[in-house]
Amino acid sequence: GQDLTAQFLSSLKNGATPDDVLTQLTQAYPQMNDKTLQEELARLIFLADLIGRLEVQDELKASA
Helix, strand or coil: CHHHHHHHHHHHHCCCCHHHHHHHHHHHCCCCCHHHHHHHHHHHHHHHHHHHHHHHHHHHHHHC
């Protein structure tokens, strides 16, 4: 659920590699097939990237 998403995003932001997060996903969702896991990983990377950009924009605004 939402808590796991936040946990994975936090891992990515703290420097975990996509492989690390894929391992975490596999452990969290052992019943999920590889294709679904890959799609979830791509979604998390996209979200982490988006959040990272938003945070950078906030920092730029704050320092302006």
